[in-house]
Amino acid sequence: MSQRSTNRRRRPRRTGIGPTVGLVVEGDAEYYALPRLHTKSLFPGCPPLKPRNLGGIGSHLSPQAIAKRSVRTIIGLKSAGCSKVVFCLDREQRSECVGGFATSVLAALHNELAALNQPTDGIHVVVADRAFEAWILADAHGLYNRGVLPIKPNFTRFEGQIGERQEKGTREISKLLQRDYSKTRDGPQLFEQINFKEARKFKPPHHGSRSLDKFLRTLGI
Numbered sequence: 663m664s665q666r667s668t669n670r671r672r673r674p675r676r677t678g679i680g681p682t683v684g685l686v687v688e689g690d691a692e693y694y695a696l697p698r699l700h701t702k703s704l705f706p707g708c709p710p711l712k713p714r715n716l717g718g719i720g721s722h723l724s725p726q727a728i729a730k731r732s733v734r735t736i737i738g739l740k741s742a743g744c745s746k747v748v749f750c751l752d753r754e755q756r757s758e759c760v761g762g763f764a765t766s767v768l769a770a771l772h773n774e775l776a777a778l779n780q781p782t783d784g785i786h787v788v789v790a791d792r793a794f795e796a797w798i799l800a801d802a803h804g805l806y807n808r809g810v811l812p813i814k815p816n817f818t819r820f821e822g823q824i825g826e827r828q829e830k831g832t833r834e835i836s837k838l839l840q841r842d843y844s845k846t847r848d849g850p851q852l853f854e855q856i857n858f859k860e861a862r863k864f865k866p867p868h869h870g871s872r873s874l875d876k877f878l879r880t881l882g883i
Contacts (some may be wrong), residue, residue, distance in 0.1 A: 664673045680709040683881060684739030684747035686732055688719040691849030692794045699801060705858070714745060725763070729770035731803035736771065737780055746784045748880055753792040755824065760789045786880050791822045791873040795831030795843075798852045800871035801861035802838065810855050811838040813816040819869040825880055 687693050693715040700708040714735050718727055732749060739747050749767070755761055764787040772782045790796060798805075798822035815838060817823075819846045828831040835852070836845040843849075860868075863873035 667804045680707075680882065681746075682712050684736070684742070684744030685711045685713045686716065686735055686739070686747065687713060688716045688751050689794060689820040689845065690715065690759070691845035694846055695794070695850040695853040696851060699883070700725040702854050704805040704854060704857055705878075706883070708881060708883050711881075712739060712742065714739060719751055721752075721756055726773075728767050729774045731776040733771060733778070733780075736785060737775070737778070739753070740781070740784070744784075746786065748786045748788060748877070750788050750790065752790050752794065752830070753822075754830070755792070755828065760791045761849075764789045780865060788877045788880050789873060790877070792824065793830035794849065795835055796821050796823070797861065797871050797874040797877075798856065799831055799834060800869075800874055801856045801858075803869075804836070804857045804860055805852065805855060808855070808857075810852065812840055813838045814882070821864070821869075821871045821873065 669827060685696060687696065693713050697711045699705055699714050702712050711875065716735065719731065723731070728751070730742040736747050736749065749771070751767070753763060756763060758766070766787075767866070768785065768787040771785055775785070777783045799815070802811065802820065804818075806814050815834075817834075820831060823831075824829050832843050832845075835848065839848065858874075859879065861870045862878060863870040864872040864875060
């Protein structure tokens with residue numbers, strides 16, 4: 663083994679950083695954006711994230727169907743040494759509230775894991791209300807004020823909104839960018855420029871995202 667390989671393997675983890683957390687997402691934007699919380703040191707205490715992308719989950723799927731589709735991925739992350747796995751999915755057009763939907767999916771996952779004789783501890787479900795783009799738009803005014811977005815938003819809170827053409831924030835971001843929004847390019851770039859301290863403030867008079875705050879708290883940050 664070369665000296666370079668040995669040094670890379672033994673590189674010490676930043677002080678205060680916890681064990682790697684498994685992250686299961688359903689879309690490309692989240693897959694590329696969320697790990698930047700650690701790799702870009704957006705939060706000094708954010709643990710390393712090992713992402714897995716399910717490639718979309720239809721809003722028609724029941725919690726049981728979602729659990730069946732994701733359980734093998736979750737087992738794989740646990741087998742890889744992730745004692746904590748966070749499953750992040752979108753509420754989409756579902757009428758069920760975020761908390762109720764997350765609880766239903768978690769219960770279904772526990773059933774699937776138990777049926778496969780797998781441990782159920784360390785599994786968490788967080789639901790973006792209604793999609794990942796709502797987390798970006800939680801700081802839309804801040805992004806505009808800092809010159810990241812060229813157009814001033816005409817809304818205050820976007821969390822929970824279906825949005826124009828029922829596209830759950832993508833049309834709104836396109837208008838604020840004055841061009842088509844790219845989930846894989848713009849999503850991660852905008853996400854890492856969020857003022858997270860402000861974006862996670864959701865109690866009146868603030869207009870941030872409760873679900874973003876839930877996700878960050880689940881990561882322990």
